[in-house]
Amino acid sequence: MPWTYKDYPSSFKNMNVKTRHKAIDIANALKRDKYPDDRAIPIAIKQAKEWYEDHVEGNQKS
Numbered sequence: 001m002p003w004t005y006k007d008y009p010s011s012f013k014n015m016n017v018k019t020r021h022k023a024i025d026i027a028n029a030l031k032r033d034k035y036p037d038d039r040a041i042p043i044a045i046k047q048a049k050e051w052y053e054d055h056v057e058g059n060q061k062s
Contacts, residue, residue: 002028009041015048018056023048 003009003024012020027044035043 002031009037011041011045015045016052019048019052022051 005021005024008020008024012023015023023044026047027040030040030043
């Protein structure tokens with residue numbers, strides 16, 4: 001069952017909303033590709049944090 005913006009892994013709870021939503025999207029994509037939860041979650045966290053730094057924080061440094 002895919003995760004939603006209201007039902008997601010507890011390890012996502014301390015993320016800001018934009019990063020959490022991105023992590024949920026990434027984790028769901030990994031699950032569709034048959035990654036187990038214990039691999040999908042840390043990968044999604046790492047990639048979502050990198051995405052946030054590159055695309056959100058990066059746009060504010062002008």
